[in-house]
Amino acid sequence: MILNAAIFLITLFLMEGVGFLAHKYVMHGWGWFLHRSHHEEHLGAFETNDVYLLALGMVAVGLIVLGNSGFDPLQWVGAGVAAFGLIYVLVHDGIVHRHWPxxxxxxxxxxxRLYHAHLMHHAVKGRRNSVSFGFLYAPSVPALKKQLRAMREAERAASRADLCTPSITSDLQNG
Known part of the structure; x- marks a missing residue:
């Protein structure tokens, strides 16, 4: 029983890392086409971003079923994944985004801290240069503000460099 509780708690803890990586590199990467809905205004109760929560639920159920089929530790891994999903719905959707009545x-x-960090995450339009990708952990607000300022300054410097650098097309045209 202690081993099962440990597997559950370790999985729950590790899911924050999985969530961070999935949010930063999948949702704000190649999976932006689904996650974009989460960064835009919407009228209904659901958004295409909910596909990610559905996928998480399917993984949790699959692990629990495998665990009940003789691979016992997997049911506790699945329970940890499911608990993370439940906490996500309660904290992120309920308290941060206030999607409830x-x-x-x-x-x-x-x-x-979670609330303000997530507001700062949504303050950046588009999928690039955002901050605070965790769901249950957030850096301090001053640290996030510093990170946002640094990214904005880097963006400005890059756009100034683009203006100063002659394009290859004009180089070819001029001989």
């Missing part, structure tokens, strides 16, 4: 205000320091 009752819109709770974050009152404790941890929830306020």
């Amino acid at each position: 009752v819109r709770p205000q974050p009152r404790n320091r941890y929830l306020k």
Whole structure:
């Protein structure tokens, strides 16, 4: 029983890392076509981004079924994945995005930090140069502001460099 609880808790803890990597490199990478809906205004209760939560649920159920078929530790891994999904829905969708009829205000320091970090994540339009990709962990607001300023300055410097660099086309045309 202690081993099962340890597997569950370790999986739950590791899922934040999995979520961070999936958010940064899949959702803000090649999977942006689904995640974009999460960064835009929408009218209904669902968005195409919910496909990711559905996929997470299918992984959790699959692991639990495999665990019940004789691979016991997998059911606890699946339970950890499912618990992460449930916490995501409660904290991210409920408290951060307030997708529920009752819109709770974050009152404790941890929830306020998550809330403000996620607002800063959404402050960047588009999929590039965003901050705070975690779901249950967020760097401090001052650290995120510093990161955003550095990215904006790098963007400005890159656009200034583009203006100063002659294009290959004009080089070819001029001989």
